[in-house]
Amino acid sequence: MNWTQLLSGKRLGMESYAERKHERTDFQRDYDRLIFSSPFRRLQNKTQVFPLPGSIFVHNRLTHSLEVSCVGRSLGNNVAKGLAQKYASGEANFPEIGSIVSAACLAHDMGNPPFGHSGERAISAYFLEGNGRELEQAVRQEGGRWEDFVRFEGNANTMRLLTHRFIGRRQGGFALTYCTLASIVKYPYASTLSPHGKFGFFQTEEETYLRIASELGLQGAGGRYPRYPLVYLVEAADDICYQVMDIEDAHKLRILSSEETKNLLLGFFQGERLQHTLDVMHRVNDTNEQIAYLRSSIIGNLVDECSRVFLEKEEEILEGRFLSSLIKEISPPFRDAYAACSKVACRKIYCAREVVDVELAGYHIFSRLIDLLTDAVMNPAHAYSRLLLQRIPEQYDTQAPGAYGKIQCVLDYISGMTDVYALDLYRKITGLSLPAV
Numbered sequence: 001m002n003w004t005q006l007l008s009g010k011r012l013g014m015e016s017y018a019e020r021k022h023e024r025t026d027f028q029r030d031y032d033r034l035i036f037s038s039p040f041r042r043l044q045n046k047t048q049v050f051p052l053p054g055s056i057f058v059h060n061r062l063t064h065s066l067e068v069s070c071v072g073r074s075l076g077n078n079v080a081k082g083l084a085q086k087y088a089s090g091e092a093n094f095p096e097i098g099s100i101v102s103a104a105c106l107a108h109d110m111g112n113p114p115f116g117h118s119g120e121r122a123i124s125a126y127f128l129e130g131n132g133r134e135l136e137q138a139v140r141q142e143g144g145r146w147e148d149f150v151r152f153e154g155n156a157n158t159m160r161l162l163t164h165r166f167i168g169r170r171q172g173g174f175a176l177t178y179c180t181l182a183s184i185v186k187y188p189y190a191s192t193l194s195p196h197g198k199f200g201f202f203q204t205e206e207e208t209y210l211r212i213a214s215e216l217g218l219q220g221a222g223g224r225y226p227r228y229p230l231v232y233l234v235e236a237a238d239d240i241c242y243q244v245m246d247i248e249d250a251h252k253l254r255i256l257s258s259e260e261t262k263n264l265l266l267g268f269f270q271g272e273r274l275q276h277t278l279d280v281m282h283r284v285n286d287t288n289e290q291i292a293y294l295r296s297s298i299i300g301n302l303v304d305e306c307s308r309v310f311l312e313k314e315e316e317i318l319e320g321r322f323l324s325s326l327i328k329e330i331s332p333p334f335r336d337a338y339a340a341c342s343k344v345a346c347r348k349i350y351c352a353r354e355v356v357d358v359e360l361a362g363y364h365i366f367s368r369l370i371d372l373l374t375d376a377v378m379n380p381a382h383a384y385s386r387l388l389l390q391r392i393p394e395q396y397d398t399q400a401p402g403a404y405g406k407i408q409c410v411l412d413y414i415s416g417m418t419d420v421y422a423l424d425l426y427r428k429i430t431g432l433s434l435p436a437v
Contacts (some may be wrong), residue, residue: 001318003083003092004218007100007179012163012212013172027099030180031069034106037174039161040065043109045418047116047358059245061109067245069105071303072237076101077231078307083314101233103176104183109235111158113415115362122359122366123152123411131278131371135403144404145203147191149159149411155186157415159201163208166412178212182228183211187233189224204408219320226320236306236326239264240299243341248295250349251288251354256288264344265294268301302338305330365426369414372429377406388429 004177009026024032034040043061078097084094113119114203126132127149162181163173185200188209193199209225212218218225237395244265251261269277277297281290306326313329316322327338376385377398387400389398396409414422 001217001219001226001229001319001320003087003090003094007093007096008177008215009093009221010178010215011172011175012178012181012208013170013175025096025099026177027096027180027406030176031099031103031106033174033176034110035043039110039416040106042418043414045420046112046114047419056332059249064241064245065106065109068108068234068237069102071299072105072234073098073102074232074303075237075310076207077305079310082307082311086311086314094302095140097230097233099231100177100179100183101237103180104230104234105237107158107162107176108184109154109158109169110153111161111415113155113157113366114417114419115358115365117154118359118362119366119415120152120154122363123370123414124150125363127152130367132374134408135374138403139407142402142404144402145191147194147199148202148404149407151191151194151197152411153187153191153197153199154415155184156199156201156205157210157411158184159205160412161416163205167316167397168395178215179228179230182212182216182218183230183234185228186217186231188220188227190375193223198364202408203404212365213314220229227317229314229317232310232317232326233306236302236310239325239327240302240306243338243345244295244298244302246345246349247341248291250345251291253299253350256344258291260344261291262294264337264341265291265298268294268298268334269433270333290385302327302330302334305334361423365416366421368430369422369426370410373410373413374407377409378403391425391429 011026040062043065044063046061080094080097083092083097087094115122127135127146131148135384136146139149159181161173162176162184165171165173177386187194187198187200189199190201190203190206191199213220213225216228218228220226247256247261247264250256251259256264266274266277277294281293284290284293309326309329310317313322313326328335330338372388373392376382376388377400379385380389392398392409392413397405397415399411400406400409417425
């Protein structure tokens, strides 16, 4: 891989069009196009980890994505500066790396269904363990990729959301640059080649990804492709934000005590840096302000660490030999503190009653909605089906040929829902919330 080709400004779906000139760069336009979109706006009503807020405001998918984008921009700018110094005589457009990474970070969760990661698990469970198992034979007989459903992956769904031409929409979906799209695909292979259940694109978007890979010079073998280099920065921004911010949210919800939270976060500092941090902390008496200061300092340190790792491993990354993540390669003191936070999160946060309740609700609601909607698209002539199909927006192809296409239509609709919309639809079509007569 070479940086000149990797930082191409070509835009998906617009290859044959001569677009008018803009003051904004192509990559800045990607950012603006995403932030003004309806799917991005709907993230404000999608669960990140904890239930949507009552009196205490914790992160939702929207605030998480905005923060990840800010961190991603910092990582991109750091790396761009280092690469520009290394390749001073090159032609690559390094100054735009920050814009590319920040745009990709905005979009990285746009394909995730309602109810957090439990939504992904609920969809997979429906086809692996629930009534969806009955559809496997029909999908396989027509040549459909059943693994796309039993291993449903929000990352692959983001790729579909951004590139698929839904009914009434333009060619190329959002018509983003190849660079931004490639920066989102963390797992550049199909579901049938996944060693751990995660994958980067559905069967329907595989050809699109191959076109992107070819344009950017990503040489694959056996259906697997090396990661696009900037994926590592998007992944690092996400890793930094969710781990540190989940700890802060858990403190706000009193899942973690103030003392436990401070001790965890202070683990990122040693020696003189620790003393300096304590001195600054003690200038304020408000506990939340102290924790916010720790959080901001930690994020700054982790941004510098991950930037350093990327620049040190750049040769391996360009050759497709770097198989780790940036966060796993940071210096031992930071890595140990990060691991301590991760361990506490698994033990106390992700299995907290509030989080489990969201997962339980997601399983039940998704199972019922997929059941009813799939039956409707498979049997459109039935009286109830005709009524239910009127609820599905026109952009989703309910008449798609084959079982694979019809299932994908249902999942397009459901994954685009907000938590509140999914719950409201569930109540209405199951008769739990009938209008007054």
